[in-house]
Amino acid sequence: MNHVLCGLAANTALSSELVDRLIAVADADIAADLAGRADLSHAQAVALVSRAEESAERLAYEGRLAAADIDPAAQPHAALALLHEGVGRPEWARLLAADPLVEHREKLAACPGLPPDVVESLATDSDIRVVAELALWAAPDVAARLAGHPHAAVRRAVAANEATPSAVLAALTTGEGLPPARQCLVCDREETPFVHDPQCARLDCDLPPGASCDGSHESTMHDTQQAVLRNPATPTEAVIAFADHPSTLLRWALAARPDLPSEVCGRLAADGTPGVRADLAENPAIDEALIRVLADDHGHEVRRGLAHNPHVPLDVLNDLAGDAKIGATLLPRIAAASPVEVEELAKSANPAVRMLLAQRRDLPTAIRDALATDPDAKVVKSIAGHPGLSEALLRTMVDRHGARVLAKVAANPDATPVLLEDLAQHQPPVQKALREIARHRNATAPALLACLADKRARPIAAGHPALPPPVIVELLTDTDWQVVEAAAANPSLPPAVMSDLVAQR
Known part of the structure; x- marks a missing residue:
């Protein structure tokens, strides 16, 4: 890698003429930096793609290329990028749907607005990865149909799709009303019953740790339920029964939902897993009474989560501030504090509270300056970045x-x-x-x-x-390549030196 030329390619002061000269000699690394230039003209973008096809995808995503600039057969990544941005051509989608490379068909399946015949082709693709990718992004009618797919991996993708109809998501929580799945990624490859060793040493194995199948595709079904619980489109009534589920991961996923009834929140507050209680503590769905109950929880993660709850009362936050290890973070409740509350917080006897307030960057001048002279270093450190402070x-x-x-x-x-x-x-x-x-x-x-x-x-x-x-100029020969690239990208590098460096290539 030529670090000098890579740095030059990113130099904002590089003349258009020198950009052209760099394009003419660009390798993949130099092309990557050239593709990121804000001043790259359309003609230069096209020339760069002809020199280094791998730069086409980024240029397409950034709107530097038009459909007329792309040959989908020679530049499939660029064509896929334009299709993903909604500016590709329908015939490209038909061409790529028959592409022998699975990776190309899989990327195509994530593109919006595909022609119906292409969607149908992808829905019956021979590789389940393509069908699963389509299921993840499909429109409601297609997602609903794929929920009954015989492969459990496709159903798991449907469960994560926020466009999936709520009734279908509810059905996926239990499988009721859907035909039984006949395959999963585990039984596709292994004789069942099988449990994947988390310490598996096979280099060609890509099964998730602990993946298992005894004929019921249990690990994939568990993943499907977890995806359904995390999907905001899943109706509340379909998930509340998971509050008592034996799976910690499922209860954990449930605890973060902002639509939980108070009764379910109360059951989760007594969960034996600190992570479940921590996510519940941060959940804006919990009421003040439960917030005060959780404030007595001795779990550090629980107390930290509670501090991040936008509805935590300030008196509770005062108790949490000292030991919740919140750090230099603007908490939602502090950000929403009223002018009167801001004045009260600034006068708090607890330096940890004053430190949290100092994270706001919209404080009244008098309060900001008072915090700047606070006797506690933590408070001063927190306010030090505030704009407007005098020298x-x-x-x-x-x-x-x-x-x-x-x-x-x-x-x-x-x-x-x-x-x-x-x-x-x-x-x-x-x-x-x-x-x-x-x-x-x-x-x-x-x-x-x-x-x-x-x-x-x-x-x-x-x-x-x-x-x-x-x-x-001296730093261009530094032993540290990062220094070399930074110096070459420095806009104060003399133009004559820039020209000489390109000429030397």
Whole structure:
């Protein structure tokens, strides 16, 4: 791989003439970077496809190619991309439905708006993977028909399809009203009864760990029920009985549904599996009474899930904040807090609560600035990235809390060039801060030169346009390929050097 040319191919300052010259010599790696250029013209996109067909798929998905530019026989991936975007031609679908490569037919089956005759062809395809893919994306009438397919893998795909009619999804929970499945991926390959060893050492085996079949296709049927439970189109009354199912995975899938009756929520709250209770705790379907019951749960995952519930009362959140290990996250309940609640949260005696509030980026100026001078480093670290903070406040943060807040201060979008220079010289160096400085829009040459001394910040700094051109040129021969690519992609690389590099190819 030519890392210099790959970097140049992504350089936003590369002239159109040099883009043309790169297209003429592009290999697959260079073509991949050229295909990502925002300024690539239609003519250049067509030329690139003729040079490197593998770039056609991305260009088609990004709208750089039209149907007239594609030969579906020679460029099936591009044709499939256009069909997936709804701008391909019906005759392409008919051609690809007969393609000998299963992968092509499988991708075709996921495309919307296929002609009816193509859908029928795919529904009776000789490879079950194609039929299952069609079932996953099919329109309601086709999905309903495929729910009775003799292969259990197709039914499992129908169960995950949100366009499947609700009555059909309800039937899939038990199989009642549907003809028995006759095959599954397990009994297709193995003599039953068979249980797939989770530690299977066969290199050519792609059966899921624990897949089993005793003639009833039980593991696939279990997967089908799990898909039905996760499908929002499945009617509530069809799934509530799973609250007492012996399968943990099925109860777990049920616990996340936002349409559960309170009685079912109450049963799941007593589940012996912490993961089930954790997903239930985060579920907006639970009421305040149950939230308060779950707040007494000692499971860390349960308490963390409850903290993420959009309806958790603030007094409960106050109790959770200290030990739920929430981290630097804007919780839904904090994001929805009213102006009065924001004022109350800002005055909380619990620093963990103030830290959570500081994650909001729409705080009133007075509250934002007060949090910036908070005595607790966790709170200051949380507020440090807030836009609008003055340089004086940012410096005060560093003076009071040092390395603990340095990286967050360096990431502040309003950090001034002078401040970034000072942060880059901090002793001892704070590596994460150097990486933030290296990508900051206000970073200056002196700050970036300091960042080059850090191994992980060096590739980031090498691509910063404020880096002096002679330094960028020197980095083109660096021993780290990431630094080389970043330097070659730097828009401040002199045009004459860009031209010489392409000419050397």
